[in-house]
Amino acid sequence: MATKLSSRPNNRLPAQRADQFGAQVPGVDYGVLEDLVGYAIRRAQIRIYQDFLDALGQWSITPPRFSAMTIIDRNPGLKLTHLATAMGIARSGAVEVVNALEKLDYVRRVDAPTDKRAFALELTEPGHAALKGITAAIRRHDARISSKLSAAELGELRRLLALLG
Amino acid sequence: MATKLSSRPNNRLPAQRADQFGAQVPGVDYGVLEDLVGYAIRRAQIRIYQDFLDALGQWSITPPRFSAMTIIDRNPGLKLTHLATAMGIARSGAVEVVNALEKLDYVRRVDAPTDKRAFALELTEPGHAALKGITAAIRRHDARISSKLSAAELGELRRLLALLG
DNA sequence: TATTGTTATACTCTATAACTATA
DNA sequence: TATAGTTATAGAGTATAACAATA
Numbered sequence: 001m002a003t004k005l006s007s008r009p010n011n012r013l014p015a016q017r018a019d020q021f022g023a024q025v026p027g028v029d030y031g032v033l034e035d036l037v038g039y040a041i042r043r044a045q046i047r048i049y050q051d052f053l054d055a056l057g058q059w060s061i062t063p064p065r066f067s068a069m070t071i072i073d074r075n076p077g078l079k080l081t082h083l084a085t086a087m088g089i090a091r092s093g094a095v096e097v098v099n100a101l102e103k104l105d106y107v108r109r110v111d112a113p114t115d116k117r118a119f120a121l122e123l124t125e126p127g128h129a130a131l132k133g134i135t136a137a138i139r140r141h142d143a144r145i146s147s148k149l150s151a152a153e154l155g156e157l158r159r160l161l162a163l164l165g
Numbered sequence: 166m167a168t169k170l171s172s173r174p175n176n177r178l179p180a181q182r183a184d185q186f187g188a189q190v191p192g193v194d195y196g197v198l199e200d201l202v203g204y205a206i207r208r209a210q211i212r213i214y215q216d217f218l219d220a221l222g223q224w225s226i227t228p229p230r231f232s233a234m235t236i237i238d239r240n241p242g243l244k245l246t247h248l249a250t251a252m253g254i255a256r257s258g259a260v261e262v263v264n265a266l267e268k269l270d271y272v273r274r275v276d277a278p279t280d281k282r283a284f285a286l287e288l289t290e291p292g293h294a295a296l297k298g299i300t301a302a303i304r305r306h307d308a309r310i311s312s313k314l315s316a317a318e319l320g321e322l323r324r325l326l327a328l329l330g
Numbered sequence: 331t332a333t334t335g336t337t338a339t340a341c342t343c344t345a346t347a348a349c350t351a352t353a
Numbered sequence: 354t355a356t357a358g359t360t361a362t363a364g365a366g367t368a369t370a371a372c373a374a375t376a
Contacts, residue, residue: 028251029239032300033232036307037319038213040326042228045210046253047330048203063207064343067198074194081357086193088211093344095359100342117352117357135197142201148328154202157325161205163313164322165212229366246334258367260336265365282334282375 037164048145055141059134060104064089066138068097069123069131072107077120079112106130202329213310220306224299225269229254231303233262234288234296237272242285244277271295 024030033039052063061069064087071086072078078086084094098121101107106127112118123131146154189195198204217228226234229252236251237243243251249259263286266272271292277283288296311319 025251025253028236028247030251031235031239032304033235036303037311037322038217038228038303038307039232040323041206041210041213044326044329045206048206051330052203062342063203067204070196070198071193074196079357082193086190086195088190089343090345091358092346092360096343112357115353115357117350119358138201138203139197142203145330146202149325153325153328156321157202157329158205160314160318160322160325161209163318164209165216165310227365244334245336254366255368256335257337257369261366280334280376282373284335 041164051141051145052138055137055144056134059130059137061134064097065101066134068094068101069106069127069134072121073123073128073131076122077112079118079120080109081118083121101127104130206329216306216310217303220302220309221299224295224302226299229262230266231299233259233266234271234292234299237286238288238293238296241287242277244283244285246283248286266292269295 049063056062056066067087068083071083075082075086080094080098081091083098084091087094087097089097098107098109102109104127105124108122108124108127109119110122112120146157149157214228221227221231232252233248236248240247240251245259245263246256248263249256252259252262254262263272263274267274270289273287273289273292274284275287277285311322314322
């Protein structure tokens with residue numbers, strides 16, 4: 001069994017946070033914040049993140065952990081440095097995420113045959129099973145957050161997001 | 166003068182992060198991540214955040230700090246608990262952000278006349294001056310990140326974002 | 331009793347820098 | 354020398370819980 005990191009495993013967003021930052025508090029003047037696209041994105045992301053945590057809390061999974069598991073699963077023989085590059089984080093950050101996933105018994109470090117400094121990352125058996133459930137839950141989560149958009153609107157949203165930044 | 170919190174003040178995103186999570190690493194299979202709207206939002210937000218830090222680093226300002234300053238500025242007599250509610254965070258988190266802004270000499274706690282437990286939050290003189298510059302920099306940042314979109318597309322993006330989550 | 335602000339504690343994500351072992 | 358992984362240290366954002374002072 002995976003060791004739970006805590007009873008409320010992840011970033012401890014409070015319950016009331018869901019009411020906020022997507023539905024601003026009435027009576028409060030948010031000034032320029034209302035005009036900023038960046039702020040609109042931020043609010044959307046906070047709402048989405050809250051739903052993510054609600055849906056995934058039982059797996060002790062966070063967005064970066066899910067990204068790491070997925071990338072490890074899809075790229076056999078991946079090394080830690082490559083994982084860091086793929087995720088866009090520092091090597092030390094990749095060590096942390098791999099340590100967390102190892103503690104959960106989702107991921108394993110395996111000696112690399114050709115390089116004694118390195119090792120390959122791979123999912124454990126429980127990790128494979130967990131990733132199936134997690135992926136299904138995340139697909140449902142993703143469908144839920146985008147349920148108010150038509151297929152055409154979703155495509156347009158993706159196109160516009162890709163133009164941002 | 167505002168005390169700089171550090172030479173690279175904020176969340177220390179590495180320079181190479183800008184290359185990533187919006188332009189995935191070639192040769193890496195991202196699997197289901199590519200399909201998820203939530204992931205597309207996350208990548209957009211990371212790109213935007215990087216630009217935010219590049220533009221605002223000299224002010225020791227982060228998105229939550231900017232939100233707090235703006236809300237304090239626009240809502241005279243605001244109390245700490247109200248700031249927490251407005252920002253959608255716990256009271257203890259509001260204490261932290263106010264402490265940070267106080268250390269920067271941007272915000273001040275003033276005794277509330279009617280309630281001896283509470284106080285009103287307000288910008289200091291340097292805080293007002295800083296907020297002017299910060300706001301201008303953030304407006305430029307916001308224009309920059311959305312420069313590839315037409316006005317109509319921006320409106321559509323806002324509409325679609327509001328439907329998400 | 332309930333609320334205001336605070337502090338204690340904890341977890342996640344991220345960074346830079348220095349280090350060890352190996353290439 | 355350069356690279357792979359690790360550890361040490363640090364900052365920021367967030368949470369829950371308990372507490373003193375006041376309402």
